Amino acid sequence: MWKYLFRRLGASVALLLVVATILFFSIHLLPGDPVLLILGGDAAQPTPDQIAMVRAKLGLDKPLWLQYLSWLQRVSQGDLGRSLVDDRPVARDLANRLPRTLQLVIPATLLSTAVGVSLGMFAARRRGRLADPIASSTALMGFSMPVFVVGMLLVALFSITLGWLPPTGYVPFGEDPAGFLRHLILPALALSAAPTAITMRMTRSSFLEQSALDYVRTARAKGLPEPAVAWRHVLRNALLPVVTVVGLQIGGMFAGAVLVEYIFSWPGLNTLLLNSISTRDYPIIQGVVLLAAVLFVFVNLATDLCYALVNPRIRYE
Amino acid sequence: MSEPAVIRSLPSLRDLLRRYGQIVIAIPLLAVLAIGAVGAPVLVGHDPNRLNVRAKAESPSITHLLGTDEFGRDILSRLAYGARITLLVAAASVLLAAAGGTLLGSVAAYAGRGVETVIMRTMDGMLCFPPILLAIFVVTFLGPSIVNLILVIGVLYIPRFTRVVHSSTLAIRELEYVESARALGASAVRIIGRAILPNILAPIFVQASLAAGHAILMESGLSFLGLGPPPPASSWGRMVEQSGRFMQLSLLPILWPSAAISVTVLAFNLLGDGLRDLLDPRLRNR
Numbered sequence: 001m002w003k004y005l006f007r008r009l010g011a012s013v014a015l016l017l018v019v020a021t022i023l024f025f026s027i028h029l030l031p032g033d034p035v036l037l038i039l040g041g042d043a044a045q046p047t048p049d050q051i052a053m054v055r056a057k058l059g060l061d062k063p064l065w066l067q068y069l070s071w072l073q074r075v076s077q078g079d080l081g082r083s084l085v086d087d088r089p090v091a092r093d094l095a096n097r098l099p100r101t102l103q104l105v106i107p108a109t110l111l112s113t114a115v116g117v118s119l120g121m122f123a124a125r126r127r128g129r130l131a132d133p134i135a136s137s138t139a140l141m142g143f144s145m146p147v148f149v150v151g152m153l154l155v156a157l158f159s160i161t162l163g164w165l166p167p168t169g170y171v172p173f174g175e176d177p178a179g180f181l182r183h184l185i186l187p188a189l190a191l192s193a194a195p196t197a198i199t200m201r202m203t204r205s206s207f208l209e210q211s212a213l214d215y216v217r218t219a220r221a222k223g224l225p226e227p228a229v230a231w232r233h234v235l236r237n238a239l240l241p242v243v244t245v246v247g248l249q250i251g252g253m254f255a256g257a258v259l260v261e262y263i264f265s266w267p268g269l270n271t272l273l274l275n276s277i278s279t280r281d282y283p284i285i286q287g288v289v290l291l292a293a294v295l296f297v298f299v300n301l302a303t304d305l306c307y308a309l310v311n312p313r314i315r316y317e
Numbered sequence: 318m319s320e321p322a323v324i325r326s327l328p329s330l331r332d333l334l335r336r337y338g339q340i341v342i343a344i345p346l347l348a349v350l351a352i353g354a355v356g357a358p359v360l361v362g363h364d365p366n367r368l369n370v371r372a373k374a375e376s377p378s379i380t381h382l383l384g385t386d387e388f389g390r391d392i393l394s395r396l397a398y399g400a401r402i403t404l405l406v407a408a409a410s411v412l413l414a415a416a417g418g419t420l421l422g423s424v425a426a427y428a429g430r431g432v433e434t435v436i437m438r439t440m441d442g443m444l445c446f447p448p449i450l451l452a453i454f455v456v457t458f459l460g461p462s463i464v465n466l467i468l469v470i471g472v473l474y475i476p477r478f479t480r481v482v483h484s485s486t487l488a489i490r491e492l493e494y495v496e497s498a499r500a501l502g503a504s505a506v507r508i509i510g511r512a513i514l515p516n517i518l519a520p521i522f523v524q525a526s527l528a529a530g531h532a533i534l535m536e537s538g539l540s541f542l543g544l545g546p547p548p549p550a551s552s553w554g555r556m557v558e559q560s561g562r563f564m565q566l567s568l569l570p571i572l573w574p575s576a577a578i579s580v581t582v583l584a585f586n587l588l589g590d591g592l593r594d595l596l597d598p599r600l601r602n603r
Contacts, residue, residue, distance in 0.1 A: 018442030026455070140590075144583035146534050148541045148554070149575040152561050156571065160564050255447030259538055263561075273450070274542065277457050289454050293445040300445075 004308055012301045019293045020075060023286065024068055080290070081283040085276075090287040093272060098291070100170070101268035104187055104260065105253045112192035112199055113246050117239070119196070120203025124238075125230060127208065136204065142197030147256040151190035151263040158186060168265040187264040191256050195249040202245045207238040240311050247303025251296040339591030346584040354400035361394040377569075384569050392573050395551035399574065402545075402552045403581065406466050407532045411525050413471030418478020419521065423509045425479065426486035437483065440476035448473045449538055456544045463546045470535050474528050481524050485517040519596040523589055530585035537578045553578045 055061050062070075074081075080090035123135035159167035165186055171179035210216065211234055219229045258270040265271070269288055276284040377384045384392055425436040443451075452469045459465040489495060490513065498512045539545050540554030548555070556574035564571060 014438075015441060015445065018438050019445050022439065022442045022446075140586060141579070141583060144530065144586050145575075145579045146537055146541075146554075146582070148538060149557060149579060152557060152564075152571060153575065155561075156564055156568050160568070251445075251447065255449045258447075258449050258453070259541065262542060273453065277453065277544075280457060282457070285454050285457060289446060289450045292447050292450050296445045296447065 001308070005305065008301055008304050008308075012297050015297050016294060017072075019297065020072060020290065021068075023290055023293070024071055027282075027286065028064065075290070080287040083276075083284055084281045085279050090283050093284065094269065094287050094291055097267070097269045097272050100266065101254070101257055101261070101270065103173070104184070104191060104257055104266060104268060105250065107184060108188045108191040108195070108253055109246070109250055111188060112195035112249060115192070116196045116199025117203050117242065120200040120242075121207055121230070121235060121238075123200070124204045124207035124211070132204075135200070139197040139200045142200075143194040145193065146259075147190055147194060148259040148263060150193045151187070151260055154186045154190055155263070168263070170265065170267050183264075183266075187260045187266055190263070191253055191260045194256065195246075195253060198249060199242060199245055203238065203242050206241050207234060210234045210238045240307070243307050243310065244303060247299055247306075250299045250303075254292050254295060337591060337595065339587040340595065343584045343588035343591060346580060347588065350400055350581060350584070351404065353397045354404050357394070357397035357401060361391070361397050364391075364394065384573075390551075392556075392570060395556060396553070396573060396577050399551045399553045399556060399577070400581075402463065402550060403533055403536060403578075406463060406470065406536045407529045407585075409467040410470035410474065410532045410536075411529050413467065414474035414528060415478050415521060415525050417471070417475040418480075419482050419514070421475065422479040422482025423486050423513070425483045426490065427505050427509065436479065440479050443473070443476045449535060452535060452539055453542070453544060456539065461539075461544045461547055463550075466536055466539060466545060470532050473535075474532065477528060478521065478524055481520050482517060485520050486513055489513050489516055519592075523593045523596065526585055526589035526592055530582045530589065533578065533582050533585065 052061075078091050080094070082089055083093065119135055119139070123132045126132045126135075155167045158165045166183055167186075169183055171183055173180040216229060216234055219233050220226075224233075257268065258273070260266065261268045261270040262274055269291065273285060273288040276282075276288075421436050421440075425433045448470075451473060455469045456465055459469070486509070490508075495508060495512050498508050503512070536545065537552070537554030537557070540552040541558045543555070543558070545552045545555055553574040557571055557578070560570035560574070
């Protein structure tokens with residue numbers, strides 16, 4: 001296990017380096033000049049002196065590889081620069097916003113996993129009957145609908161038409177737990193729709209695949225009742241690939257959260273990102289993008305380790 | 318590649334649906350969409366951008382088949398013109414991604430260890446970024462326009478194609494017929510072009526169809542955030558966003574573009590699933 005752990009950890013660190021490198025060079029390959037952005041865009045017509053000054057201040061006058069190394073060094077110490085708008089450290093802004101995005105992503109993950117696995121198992125056990133195609137095509141619709149359409153329709157139904165839940169906004173949990181939950185329901189539902197569908201499909205196919213194996217026939221032959229076969233034998237093995245899919249879903253949720261936070265005015269990371277687009281506050285945009293990628297790498301690492309925990313074959317490969 | 322089934326008697330509609338159900342549903346949907354997009358100027362009688370204060374948020378009628386939006390613009394016309402944007406962005410970005418991915422994937426499979434590592438690890442790195450975040454980042458720098466959308470989405474989907482092409486090429490390159498081509502002195506380019514590419518087209522097509530669905534989700538999402546083609550262009554994502562602000566007034570204007578996006582993505586997903594089942598029956602039920 002330890003050997004496996006260290007190998008995966010090493011691979012993740014290498015991947016993080018690749019991620020940071022891609023981000024750094026994509027900034028430098030893009031035609032927009034950050035110096036012009038800082039000085040207020042082309043319209044402001046900065047003088048060459050001003051440009052040279054900002055360039056020196058940002059270290060943009062040094063050779064690219066030197067800039068790269070010093071950037072890497074700063075980023076690895078958690079220094080993501082300062083906001084162009086209010087000069088606050090980007091890292092602190094991110095640290096403030098991240099918990100709120102997690103408050104959205106974690107409940108949505110739990111919801112999509114619980115519902116997706118149940119529905120997938122339900123559909124698989126009713127293969128060949130009407131319930132299976134109905135559940136499966138609902139799932140296909142589920143991940144064909146963009147997350148913002150799901151969000152808008154939820155608002156239209158539950159806020160505008162029925163008036164049951166608030167359409168937008170956020171209340172800190174510490175101030176008003178009930179209010180927090182009321183505001184959480186719609187965004188979490190919107191965010192979990194597509195992942196639920198994907199988890200459902202994966203569970204269904206994995207369950208069907210396992211059901212056809214010899215050990216299941218043995219379990220039935222020795223007289224185990226069908227629910228025991230399904231729950232104790234098939235489901236446990238069928239869930240292995242689902243672990244990986246759920247891990248990937250969490251990464252996908254950070255992407256979906258961009259639109260969900262926008263619709264529901266949820267003050268998380270992505271609202272910060274979207275606000276920074278209009279002001280072209282590129283250190284913040286870069287910080288959010290980098291943080292999302294880093295989270296993705298760690299979630300994947302955690303997923304792989306969970307997978308190794310539940311599946312001994314991986315550990316001893 | 319599976320052999321096409323020998324058809325002895327004319328298959329009934331029921332058989333067709335059972336065997337090719339997903340494709341049978343997807344193709345007509347996509348055909349209607351394509352006709353609507355190409356024929357928009359002839360088919361719809363209204364200027365999609367003409368404002369009409371006297372016809373705000375009207376219900377469907379003979380003059381306005383799907384009704385009008387909150388500015389009195391004809392929704393059907395806007396949907397038809399929006400289909401042009403959607404299909405153009407989807408087709409062009411998938412083409413770009415497939416071309417780039419095929420090139421990189423086959424180079425990675427053929428050029429030796431060092432190049433392979435650089436290409437494939439870069440692809441792994443790109444896949445770590447949530448695509449929409451990277452797209453937002455890039456569009457902020459480049460500015461919103463149709464061409465930039467195509468470039469961004471196309472580049473973001475290169476890694477998927479690179480992976481598919483790379484792994485399929487590795488699987489095929491050791492087969493005997495490729496070896497015999499090599500023994501006859503064929504160059505790497507000739508082997509890739511004549512012996513390998515034709516045999517990995519199936520997974521590329523499946524990937525292309527699924528990627529088209531993703532590209533539309535991404536395009537509409539970016540348009541929804543105001544990062545799509547600038548107004549008055551009637552992209553579907555922007556239509557959802559604008560009508561959303563007037564939800565209290567009427568729900569219909571938001572339902573049409575929502576349905577248009579969902580049905581189009583659904584059609585591409587069905588096509589992708591159907592093609593995969595058809596081309597590789599081993600993967601059925603996955």
